[in-house]
Amino acid sequence: MSLKPDIVLVGGGGHCKVVISIIKKLDMFNISGISELKENLGKEVLGIMTKYTDDQLEELHDKGIKYAFVTLGSVGTPDNRIRLFEMLKQTGFEIPVIISKDAIVDETVEIDEGTVIMPGAIINPGTKIGKNCIINTGAIIDHDCMIGDQVHIAPGVTLSGSVKISMGSHVGTGASVIQGINIGRNVLIGAGSVVTKDVEDNSRVMGVPARRISQSRNDKKGIERDV
Incomplete structure (x- = not known):
């Protein structure tokens, strides 16, 4: 059983790939899964399953996943990254x-x-x-x-x-x-x-x-x- 804390990643595109690669090399977290739009459920990003939607994040936090990270990229405007970051903070996640x-x-x-x-x-x-x-x-x-x-x-x-x-x-x-x-x-x-x-x-x-x-x-x- 891994002693590393679980983390959920929010956003499953190309930016997410690079963050996953970094986390794997750091060996600091166990990546529990990726949160995405419903139509993207079941997809894998570098071997990590997309298995959550944003409306499940509060439940995941209540079940003991204390860390989350915004892995949605930003091209031109950060509005969606800001929205997700604020949502994670309001839910109570620690964001490393x-x-x-x-x-x-x-x-x-x-x-x-x-x-x-x-x-x-x-x-x-x-x-x-x-x-x-x-x-x-x-x-x-x-x-x-x-x-x-x-x-x-x-x-x-x-x-x-x-x-x-x-x-x-x-x-x-x-x-x-x-x-x-x-x-x-x-x-x-x-x-x-x-x-x-x-x-x-x-x-x-x-x-x-x-x-x-x-x-x-x-x-x-x-x-x-x-x-």
Whole structure:
């Protein structure tokens, strides 16, 4: 009988695969199963069965599963991840920090609950990372960065020193942010962009150098202008 605590994963897509791989290598938890939509029940993700729906989570907690983790990915908007995270907290689950063995994280780095650090990520001294964040594969976060809750740093992103990223923002694959930049709340930075100026809340920016293409991250028709 395993002495490891049980954990339930919420969301069964591609992001879930990577989290399962990390958990298996860490050997910290016994993965009880995955919670998903009813139409996905019975599917396997890396050998882990999808056998729960979200309306069963409270019952699972009452039966003794005390840990859960949001394994739904985030592309563009974190709204669904936020909803699931808040639901797990209200149910009473403990939501751990999960750090890949293949990541390099300085001992001074502060990471809040529900955040996952993917393989190959490098996080340097003095950095603080909030709740329910994704620091994705191969991201580089230099010294003294401040990353708010519900932020997704996509694969291959580079943040230079003392960058601040506020709650709910998404930095797209391969983007770079130079030192000392402040990125507001709910910002979407396009893949491959180079951000050289501060970015206002709710903006969509992209390009080299990055330019604002709309004031709202949900507006796909905005006019380009300097950040």
